[in-house]
Amino acid sequence: MDKQICDVLIIGGGVVGCSIARELSKYHCNIILVEKEEDVCSGTSKANSGIVHAGYDAKPGSLKAEFNVKGNARMEELSKELDFEFKRNASMVLCFDLVDLPALEALLERGRANGVSDLSILSGDEVRRLEPNVTDEVIAALYAPTGGIVCPFGLTIAMAENACDNGVKFYFNTEVLAIEKTNDGYIAETNCGTYVTKYIVNAAGVYADKIHNMVSEVKLNIIPRRGEYLLLEKEAGKHVSSTVFQLPGKYGKGVLVTPTVHGNLLIGPTAMDQTDKDLTITTAEGYDEICVKAEKSVKDIPFRQVITSFSGLRSHESGNDFVLGEPKDAEGFFDAAGIESPGLTCAPALGKYLAEMVAKKGRFEENTDFNPRRKGITRVADLSMEEKRKLIQERPEYGTIVCRCENISEGEIVDAITRTLGARSLDGIKRRVRQGMGRCQAGFCTPRTVNILARETGIPLERICKNGTGSELLKEEGYEYDLS
């Protein structure tokens, strides 16, 4: 593969890149998406709060505010079109001190200015009626019934699959190394050959500054801001029903406590600026900070039931807002940069906005064959008894449970591997069907999943990876340690 030619080259297969890819596939044009990792949803999109923000947080008039409200409004319909998990569980911002009440009211006003509907301020007792585990310290809260939660993998992968089904080509393990401007577009050099394109969309997440700065003199600077999280067992998942934020106060910016769409309890994040763009470490300090802060909001959190901790990097741009569209000195190059919170919420609206911008520039015609629907992976656990019975009768592999914590069947794992943009790694399977996401964290199912992945893809066992080359799980046989 030496040279590929396309109309639009999208750099980055995160939630933003995949959203743009899907929206652009509504037009007649030749689209390629390149991703430096082995799968979509491998950077910021895979490690975040999974929150669909209501939209009261961003400054009125900012891009964040505009797209947040639009994205939130779009999410429900999109979740039906693309069959991913989304729930409007409401959110609240807790206030712990009388002196902070004006700030809470300012937040309400800001939300109203941003066009967020149904906001109200609740008293401490009203809060505890809705959320009995909220602490007695809470004196009031901003209540936002439009707040929601989404599976970030589900959203990203669904958009990617749908884009692919509508003709977008995806190339993985492909890292853009240099971009050159030509008379009628750009040439992108990658570690896997050359891409000649009319337009480029830069959705490279924490690396979006690097990509942008290849073509523009108006430099961007993206600071990876690490956030650590704790994930608790499903048994703890009903500890709160809405997403509980803290009003920033004298204790600094707080952490959130939220159920996830799959019924776990998620707590975090911390915020630590760093220079390394893929150092997703967790720390003892981060763990302690999360526990202390979370206990201010919610009492009796069963920290014994933590099943994993993880961290993600937010793409914080120095200008503190999204950077969208063409830089003055780089026509035909479209940025979707600095997409930090509420980026996940904004993604559907951002995709539409940028796709329209690119389509207008390229005068692409509408693709009337576009199919907006994508069917998700059939989850045996979600079916009724009768449906289960029928499915297993027709497809016996759905009767073999591989992941016993989440009750994931072999059929689901095979579907994750063999469908459009199928998984090629253990993490890829995990993000699609939750195999290994339960309390044993893949202890029991790893040996079996490795075998299924090898069988279905023909990849030799010793090359089966956790998440791409270099993360091989097994060593070649017959190895003898050199004792000299």
Add this chain to the structure above:
Amino acid sequence: MEMRELTCIGCPLGCSLTVTMEEQTITVTGNTCSRGEAYAKKEVTDPTRIVTSSVKVEGGVIAKASVKTSSDIPKGKIFECMKEIRACVVKAPVRIGDVVIANCAGTGVSVVATKDVECL
């Protein structure tokens, strides 16, 4: 005179034993009971171990059949024994007690299967 420090494996107490070897006499100190003395004497004169491992199976429902040395072998022969075990391939079916290597590493002890492995 030679001295060796050992940990007794007789019970959870794990007594720290000091063994003194002088000509033909072996003295054990630090033991709480007679089992400690017996263990230490054997360990300094003739230490032996049972080796357990697994061998490759061709045509079996699983890739490996577990094996053991049918009795203790000298401790110093463990790695030589492992070399033969790791080179060994058997054909399914395998039955518990099947001799997979006779006279392993010249010890006079055979390696036997400890698991049934059916044919694929």
Add this chain to the structure above:
Amino acid sequence: MIYHDLVIIGGGPAGLSAAVAAKESGLDDILIIERDYVLGGILNQCIHNGFGLHTFKEELTGPEYASRYIAMVKQLEIPYQLNSTVLDINKEKEITVVSSENGLETIKAKAIILAMGCRERPRGALNIPGLRPAGIYTAGTAQRLVNIEGHMVGKEVVILGSGDIGLIMARRMTLEGAKVKVVAELMPYSGGLKRNIVQCLNDFDIPLKLSHTVINIDGKKRVTGITLAEVGPDRKPIPGTEEYYSCDTLLLSCGLIPENELTKQIGASMNPVTSGPMVNDRLETDVEGIFACGNVLHVHDLVDYVSEEAALAGKNAAEYIVNEKAMTDEKETNVIKLKAENGVCYTVPQSIETSTMADKLTVRFRVADVFENRSICVYYDGKRISKKKKRVLAPGEMEQVVLLKTSLEEYPDLKEIVIRTEEES
């Protein structure tokens, strides 16, 4: 709906022994449900020797021990169903089970024995800081990959946790050609048997670092190294004691957790110390007719004790089914609570019903710390009735006291039995 008298969930050592005992007690209609493709459970991958000294008076490997019970099950013609996962059990003893072969089935049982075993504590639950690369395995997962699937999981290995599985895997990896650089243990003592420390570590010059833990994991794709640090009495790392070990694999042997998700679904009361259900002297949970045994009840140190305990559950479940009427008609029964204190962590069972109590009852428990020169004392309503001196007690080893029905009958109004350790002067 399919009907069976007794359904046993799990075909490992506990389930097999329970089935044999139930059959030998005269019960015919038994079904064992096992999720793996063979019976025997975790014993299939425990290929080392040291099993069976109590049960068979000889030293066997795990697969050999399992095969003895499998042979009994086959000889007694006890039916079992492999590759089958139980999805749900309710109070009416209706079991939803799924398999490729039989699809989705509902089985209604007169009694159920829970014998699902336990799982390992994963990295996430241990809150080990650092990156999350490939190459981090629980010792049991590595054991399965090496001993059954025949794969090597790494070349340069660090092991956290010195319980027996960690020690056994240190030797196993060494014999398979890997270099095990160090075994670290958070506690100031090892939870493993002395024999395993000597024969799995000392034999191969593998250092054991007590009061040490992993404070960082390096490697973006595959583990490239870990950092160990010494911990103080509060088990927190001591700054300045960090040591870096380059390695490609970290094995975790940091405790086992009884796998009781089904038990909780049924609604049985749980014991927070054992993470298993509360049971009475018949090993029956507080949901009538649902019994538990083996590692699902509490984590055992020796499989021999699992077999012994499970046999009791099997016998009691059979009696429950045969005499169901008589049992429910029981006029009055005195319920005695068992209480663990002063160095005793828990007891199994947690209560005794005098009307159905056997002549002899073995109460099992573990102690909280390594104790030297203590005695194990039993009190009946505040009165000490027995005292047994122990030179050493360790959390890694299960302890037991035997209660006699005749001695309880001397105290007709007995409400509480306390089991505690006491220092010897």
